[in-house]
Structure formats: C-alpha cells, structure tokens
Amino acid sequence: MNNKALNTYQKNIYEQLNDDIIALSWKWQTVTNLFDSKEKVEFLNQTASSFFLACQITFTDEVVLAISRITDSPRSAGQDNLVITRLLEAFDQTQHSEFHAELSKLIDAAMDACKPFKKHRNKRLGHNDLNIKLKYTKEPLPGIIFDEVNHAIKSLQEILNTFSRYFFDSETHFKVKEKAGVEALIIYLRKGVETFEKEKQEILSAHGLTSSSR
Numbered sequence: 001m002n003n004k005a006l007n008t009y010q011k012n013i014y015e016q017l018n019d020d021i022i023a024l025s026w027k028w029q030t031v032t033n034l035f036d037s038k039e040k041v042e043f044l045n046q047t048a049s050s051f052f053l054a055c056q057i058t059f060t061d062e063v064v065l066a067i068s069r070i071t072d073s074p075r076s077a078g079q080d081n082l083v084i085t086r087l088l089e090a091f092d093q094t095q096h097s098e099f100h101a102e103l104s105k106l107i108d109a110a111m112d113a114c115k116p117f118k119k120h121r122n123k124r125l126g127h128n129d130l131n132i133k134l135k136y137t138k139e140p141l142p143g144i145i146f147d148e149v150n151h152a153i154k155s156l157q158e159i160l161n162t163f164s165r166y167f168f169d170s171e172t173h174f175k176v177k178e179k180a181g182v183e184a185l186i187i188y189l190r191k192g193v194e195t196f197e198k199e200k201q202e203i204l205s206a207h208g209l210t211s212s213s214r
Contacts (some may be wrong), residue, residue: 006167010090015072018172021153024066025174028153031059032146033182040186047189054166060144061125067152068121071114074176084110084156085161099166106162110155116142117152 044052123129131137
C-alpha cells in the first residue's frame with residue numbers, strides 16, 4: 001500500500017474523480033437498462049413512447065457531456081479543471097516512474113476512446129456549430145453507438161481502479177445496485193398495462209362487446 005505517498009489534496013483529486021465516474025456509470029447504466037433489448041423498447045413505446053424517447057436523448061446527452069468534461073484539458077478559459085489527467089499529477093513521478101508510465105498509457109487510450117463524444121459536446125451540446133446546424137458540412141457528427149460509450153466508460157473505470165489498486169489496495173465496483181431503478185419501473189408499467197387491459201375488457205364485456213368488434 002502506498003497511500004502515504006499522497007497528501008490530502010492528491011487524495012481528494014482521486015476521490016472526486018472516482019465519484020464522478022460512479023455518477024457517470026450510473027447514468028449510463030440507466031440508459032442501457034432501459035433500452036438494452038428490442039422487446040423492452042417495444043414495450044416502452046407501447047406505454048409512453050414520447051416520454052421515453054426524451055429520456056433516452058436527455059440521459060445520453062448528459063453522459064456525453066460527462067465524458068467530455070472528465071477528459072477535458074486541465075485548464076480552459078483561465079480556469080483549472082478536474083479531469084482524468086490530474087491523476088498523473090497526484091503522485092511523485094520520480095518515485096513511481098513505472099506506474100506513471102502504465103497510467104499514462106491507460107489515460108491515452110481512454111482519451112482516444114472518448115474523442116467522438118467530445119465532438120458532440122463541442123459542436124452540438126456546448127455550442128451550436130453553424131455548419132452542423134445548417135448541414136453545410138460534408139463531415140457530419142459521428143453517431144453515438146452504445147458499444148463505443150461502454151468502451152469509453154470502461155476505459156475511465158479502469159484508470160481509477162488501476163490508481164486505487166496501486167495506492168490503496170482496493171477497487172471500486174462501478175455497477176450501481178438500485179433498489180427502485182429501471183427494473184422496478186418496468187414491473188410497475190407492466191402491472192399498469194395488465195390492469196388497463198383487464199379493465200378495458202370488463203367494460204367491453206359489460207356492453208356485450210369484444211376488442212375485435214370495436
């Protein structure tokens with residue numbers, strides 16, 4: 001264990017970055033749990049399609065923004081930023097040269113995996129790029145592909161856990177256990193649909209009708 005090599009400020013950098021990755025992972029977990037199968041998407045469309053489309057767009061854009069923030073430059077517009085590369089400043093490079101090289105490679109790989117999402121932040125979410133909005137460019141924004149988001153987030157998680165294993169002999173389990181999350185929502189929606197269909201059939205039967213005779 002090497003945690004004595006870190007002062008309070010350096011530990012705070014790691015801990016806050018770790019908290020940010022946990023929050024990012026939870027938001028993306030919510031998106032994937034909602035839309036991870038054709039059957040589930042068809043069911044959500046049956047209940048409140050416009051609402052769940054808005055959820056997908058809003059949550060996905062928030063994930064894109066979070067990925068972009070954490071992979072930003074350490075300093076922008078005259079302000080210091082809490083970003084993933086700050087971990088390289090959180091310990092003495094001369095005393096931990098091999099680990100510094102290992103962590104640098106992981107960060108470089110993560111930065112590369114996150115590049116497509118920064119384009120969305122820079123040209124669509126953070127700013128209204130004129131050529132993109134007017135469709136005057138021959139280089140449209142790349143699509144947001146679930147597998148690529150998963151890869152980008154996992155690469156960030158691996159950086160934090162590599163750091164934590166080295167200095168604290170511990171890891172973070174980034175999958176959030178939800179007591180009342182997406183699965184609970186799906187259960188209640190299914191019960192609601194079943195109740196609605198049952199009541200509808202009772203009303204039709206009371207008038208001597210069936211669904212096919214309407």
